Amino acid sequence: MLYRKLKSVATTATLGLTTLMLAGAATAQTLVGQPTPRGLGLQPSGDGPDGMRTQAIAFHDHILLPIITLITLFVLGLLIWIIIRYNKRANPTPAQFSHNTTIEIIWTTGPVLILMFIAIFSFRLLGAYHNMPKPDLTVKVTGNQWYWSYEYPKALGAISFDSNPLSEADAKAKGVPFKLAVNNPMVVPAGKTVQVLVTGADVLHSFFIPAFGVQSTAVPGKLNTVWFKAEKPGIYYGECNELCGVQHYFMPIEVDVKSQADFDAWVASKAPAPTPAAAPAASAAKTAATAAAATAG
Numbered sequence: 095m096l097y098r099k100l101k102s103v104a105t106t107a108t109l110g111l112t113t114l115m116l117a118g119a120a121t122a123q124t125l126v127g128q129p130t131p132r133g134l135g136l137q138p139s140g141d142g143p144d145g146m147r148t149q150a151i152a153f154h155d156h157i158l159l160p161i162i163t164l165i166t167l168f169v170l171g172l173l174i175w176i177i178i179r180y181n182k183r184a185n186p187t188p189a190q191f192s193h194n195t196t197i198e199i200i201w202t203t204g205p206v207l208i209l210m211f212i213a214i215f216s217f218r219l220l221g222a223y224h225n226m227p228k229p230d231l232t233v234k235v236t237g238n239q240w241y242w243s244y245e246y247p248k249a250l251g252a253i254s255f256d257s258n259p260l261s262e263a264d265a266k267a268k269g270v271p272f273k274l275a276v277n278n279p280m281v282v283p284a285g286k287t288v289q290v291l292v293t294g295a296d297v298l299h300s301f302f303i304p305a306f307g308v309q310s311t312a313v314p315g316k317l318n319t320v321w322f323k324a325e326k327p328g329i330y331y332g333e334c335n336e337l338c339g340v341q342h343y344f345m346p347i348e349v350d351v352k353s354q355a356d357f358d359a360w361v362a363s364k365a366p367a368p369t370p371a372a373a374p375a376a377s378a379a380k381t382a383a384t385a386a387a388a389t390a391g
């Protein structure tokens with residue numbers, strides 16, 4: 095009787111949880127790259143069907159969540175059973191024994207086996223994160239109190255800029271989310287492996303973009319490497335998620351993923367190639383100045 099009751103409770107709970115998860119996934123699917131009001135579950139993946147983020151979501155949804163749900167229901171069932179069956183009224187004279195070899199072996203090996211099962215998938219995912227393909231682009235990101243700065247390679251004109259969040263009025267005027275949208279987003283090409291070198295200028299920050307499954311602590315004096323591959327052009331938001339001071343809440347990350355052509359155009363607009371005539375002229379002026387200084391000396 096009790097067993098049947100417990101079973102029906104468990105079934106109802108599982109059904110309820112599944113419904114909630116599906117509802118969350120449906121709501122979350124409407125927006126990629128940013129949190130959704132009343133969204134449940136993880137932010138949808140922005141890195142393609144084989145991407146790390148997609149694998150991480152699958153690991154969470156299909157391995158971790160069922161296991162933790164079963165364990166929680168099992169423990170809850172045990173608790174209810176003990177409360178009902180072994181309370182003072184139902185069981186006035188409690189048993190006096192301690193130790194039971196069989197049960198002790200079970201509760202030791204059981205968790206070990208569960209952890210080993212989880213480790214198979216966890217290590218596979220860690221391997222995927224570790225094995226970065228040859229990067230197509232490297233961007234250096236520095237966390238500052240309280241903004242991010244970005245630096246691009248010399249080959250791309252050594253573009254560098256600071257990125258600050260938009261004011262509430264500006265965000266409203268542009269129709270973009272306040273506390274997520276910034277004035278100068280990080281710009282990357284879609285479908286390309288982007289290596290991100292993360293460091294900090296003052297205190298610990300953390301570079302975190304949920305849709306790409308990317309997070310790295312920004313440590314002063316140290317360069318950490320993460321990478322991602324955004325599948326589709328679009329805007330993806332992240333945040334500093336290492337408590338870094340009073341304005342920690344106000345250092346969002348915005349990644350503008352563009353098609354390769356649009357990315358090239360952005361690079362050209364930010365770092366115009368020096369005109370062939372300008373460079374020699376500047377160098378000649380410098381030589382003349384040096385010569386003048388030498389004569390004066």
Ligand SMILES: [Cu+2]
Pocket residue numbers: 237238298299300334335336337338342345
């Ligand atoms: Cu920070």
